[in-house]
Amino acid sequence: MTKKFTFLGIETSCDETAAAVIRENDKGTADILSNIVSSQIDEHKKFGGVVPELAARAHLENIEFIIDSALSESKISIKQIDGVAATAGPGLIVCLTVGLNIGKSIATFAQKPFVGVNHLEGHALSPGLLKKINFPYLLLLISGGHTQYLIVKDVNEYEQLGTTIDDALGEAFDKTSKMLELGYPGGPNVEKFAKLGDENFFKLPEPIINKAGCNLSFAGLKTAVLRESKKINGEEKLKYNLAASFQKTINKILYKKTKVAAEMFSKKTKVKNFHFVVAGGVAANNSIRENILKLSKEIGFKAIFPDIKFCGDNAAMIAWAGIQRFKKNLISKIDMPAKSRWSLDSKAPYMKGPGLKL
Ligand code: KG4
Numbered sequence: 498m499t500k501k502f503t504f505l506g507i508e509t510s511c512d513e514t515a516a517a518v519i520r521e522n523d524k525g526t527a528d529i530l531s532n533i534v535s536s537q538i539d540e541h542k543k544f545g546g547v548v549p550e551l552a553a554r555a556h557l558e559n560i561e562f563i564i565d566s567a568l569s570e571s572k573i574s575i576k577q578i579d580g581v582a583a584t585a586g587p588g589l590i591v592c593l594t595v596g597l598n599i600g601k602s603i604a605t606f607a608q609k610p611f612v613g614v615n616h617l618e619g620h621a622l623s624p625g626l627l628k629k630i631n632f633p634y635l636l637l638l639i640s641g642g643h644t645q646y647l648i649v650k651d652v653n654e655y656e657q658l659g660t661t662i663d664d665a666l667g668e669a670f671d672k673t674s675k676m677l678e679l680g681y682p683g684g685p686n687v688e689k690f691a692k693l694g695d696e697n698f699f700k701l702p703e704p705i706i707n708k709a710g711c712n713l714s715f716a717g718l719k720t721a722v723l724r725e726s727k728k729i730n731g732e733e734k735l736k737y738n739l740a741a742s743f744q745k746t747i748n749k750i751l752y753k754k755t756k757v758a759a760e761m762f763s764k765k766t767k768v769k770n771f772h773f774v775v776a777g778g779v780a781a782n783n784s785i786r787e788n789i790l791k792l793s794k795e796i797g798f799k800a801i802f803p804d805i806k807f808c809g810d811n812a813a814m815i816a817w818a819g820i821q822r823f824k825k826n827l828i829s830k831i832d833m834p835a836k837s838r839w840s841l842d843s844k845a846p847y848m849k850g851p852g853l854k855l
């Protein structure tokens with residue numbers, strides 16, 4: 498019988514302070530021994546977005562308690578774990594360093610291996626916590642900072658097929674919520690109020706929907722929402738109509754772009770009936786899940802969504818990515834720096850800024 502590894506995971510890349518203890522099981526997935534997430538929603542609510550210095554201070558105030566809670570809930574002592582994984586990037590440096598430094602310290606004092614994890618790899622491998630999925634699979638990573646189609650070939654092996662050339666999808670939801678004064682955090686509120694509106698009321702632009710492969714763009718859509726929001730004078734019904742029309746437009750774009758990404762994936766990998774994983778905070782959105790499921794029936798892939806509690810930022814996915822990397826001997830040096838930018842595919846072209854040709 499091969500050894501089953503147990504890891505402590507730590508996540509502080511943005512506005513969630515999180516720690517988890519997970520152990521591999523015989524099914525090739527994970528037993529979640531603890532998964533503690535402390536959200537800073539109240540801290541950032543009054544500003545309508547994440548304030549880096551406030552986020553870092555809140556991480557510092559909470560991190561010890563969160564790690565203690567994760568360990569005591571798991572009934573595992575530091576001595577019994579096989580390694581420590583902490584998010585090393587991408588994200589806000591002032592936030593990342595809090596979790597990274599404490600993770601390194603625990604690993605050093607306990608004489609355990611340390612793995613610095615790419616937050617995006619955490620999201621990419623997150624469905625594996627509860628379901629065994631074979632490589633390669635197609636991934637749509639939709640979070641507050643990233644929007645990408647990737648081929649997940651193996652742990653540490655990614656090929657980017659497309660990305661946003663401007664805003665991330667979560668960002669577009671958050672800004673829409675702010676413009677319509679629907680509250681913070683934005684994504685869940687847009688989804689909630691969209692249910693009350695008429696999705697066909699506003700005709701909004703669908704930037705680059707028919708060009709640039711499976712690259713995406715949301716800036717023009719956001720500007721159109723801003724323009725319309727100024728005309729409606731805060732009238733509730735119209736606000737809901739605009740939220741619903743925005744979400745419908747997003748779904749139309751994702752439907753088309755996923756079709757293109759699926760074709761690219763099949764061509765490159767020659768794999769038929771493949772798994773398509775949708776991960777990251779925005780993957781919690783039910784209308785997006787339904788939209789992708791509809792497409793899966795049309796073109797025959799198997800859609801996989803992580804459990805809702807593993808869509809948003811959490812440390813279980815970081816511990817899981819840590820275990821996968823540890824098993825491949827991808828252990829980090831203890832002086833590994835935090836990285837604000839860190840692409841999963843180092844060969845992917847940079848798709849932002851002036852002069853971009855599509
Ligand atoms: O993965 P995540 O927790 O953090 C990052 O790595 O960025 O994603 C956060 C993003 C936020 O923009 C949030 O508004 C969005 O995910 N989000 C949603 C929903 N729940 C969270 N967007 C749309 N619909 C939702 N239900």
Ligand code: ZN
Pocket residue numbers: 616620640641777778809810
């Ligand atoms: Zn995330």
